[in-house]
Amino acid sequence: MVKARKYVVKNYFKGVPKREDFEIVEYDLPPLKDGEILIKTEWISVDPYQRAYNKLSKIPYDQFGLQVGVVKESRNPKFPVGTKVVSHKGWCDYTIAKDGVQASPLDHLYILPDFKGLSPSLAVGALGLIGLTAYAGFLEICKPKAGETVVVTGAAGAVGSLVGQIAKIKGCKVIGFAGSDDKVEWLEKELGFDKALNYKTVDVAKALKEAAPKGVDCYFDNVGGEISSIIINQMNKFGRVSVCGSISSYNEEGSMPKATILQPAIISQNLMIQGFLVSEWRDLMPKVVPELVDWIKSGQLKAAEHVTEGFDNIFNAFVGMLAGENKGKAVVKV
Structure with a gap:
């Protein structure tokens, strides 16, 4: 049994989001079913749309968002243990995902592409x-x-x-x-x-x-x-x-x-x-990502990141991003 933690949004934000608008919930993940994988989160994205979409969501809700993780257990042969994956499972340290099951247009599980040695964190930023x-x-x-x-x-x-x-x-x-x-x-x-x-x-x-x-x-x-x-x-x-x-x-x-x-x-x-909405162009990803990789590797494009460390600091990274503290992409290393 794996114990997981996640951020749950309890309130509609009034002005700048406040810490009391969130609750960190610890819970037991169920055993995997056929087709499912267990993901340990490594990188989490904080973005402006997470503020904008608050009013459009029914509270309470699990805070959604892009993340990069590694498969720790698998009942899906397409995603063997050790595979790096990208998902929209949000602010959690472990999660269960299933290929092809989408809760929103952004909820898309896929294997991390070949970034030619660049950081996997870029999958929630310049290469995502x-x-x-x-x-x-x-x-x-x-x-x-x-x-x-x-x-x-x-x-x-x-x-x-x-x-x-x-x-x-x-x-x-x-x-x-x-x-x-x-x-x-x-x-x-x-x-x-x-x-x-x-x-x-x-x-x-x-x-x-x-x-x-x-x-x-x-x-x-x-x-x-x-x-x-x-x-x-x-x-x-x-x-x-x-x-x-x-x-x-x-x-x-x-x-x-x-x-x-x-x-x-x-x-x-x-x-x-x-x-x-970026989801309209998801089909372009196989064409766009290799070109962006080449631009970064050649030095034509700088993929700046503002990195915060620690699961407990995701909220600070979020409000800091909204306040404009970041230069480039704000990400959290879990």
Whole structure:
């Protein structure tokens, strides 16, 4: 009998999630049935969508999320003991999974691909759905051309930092917005952004006009809010906007924050604005992951990670990520 621990969400979040909104529950896992495997978790992902989807879930619920683990016991010949696997089983130290059984579009069990020696943790980051979000969300929607100007908000985060680098690989001029001077320096000096701006200290409209005097062609939106309205109102004819998230509003209570209307710019500039869910592009994973691996191995793409250690520290990693403490992907080593 294996004793397992998991985080259970007890409350709907009000503002920033609080420790008392969670309970760590210890329980006995049942014996395996045919087709099932026992997974010992090694890496756990903390992500903005876990905050956004709280209100859409029926409480109490087990905190969902991506994880990487190793098979410790198996009654499925496709997953022998010792196999590294990726799943959406969430914040737990052991779990039972069965191939082909999905509780949600993200609940997909698969064997860790060949990362050519790169860390397995990247399966919940740059070489997993986060990488697919950046790659497909940017390239499939924005369809950038070399020489175009690309703006990324949340540029120092898990997705934004990858989008900016992919845009550089494709020959674009890249401008990123982040929330601290330290992140601005990191984006420019480490990741090669042409310009990075601290949205908390600059006049966004003026600074963007100076950084992109000829206007913006592509905008990858991670944050929403007034900053997005400002950027969209400086876009060129036939500009493309990929809407990935709205983290600026995730901790807001009550009515949604107001922002400058977009319709005049959308109409006059013939803008294309499209939202997406990464699950729509899961079939692209076999094509995308090897390309991302090659970019990382060649040094063209830096897959930055902000690592927290310890199962008991998952909550701290989660709220730290929501507060923007991470540069790159926030992960927890269990």
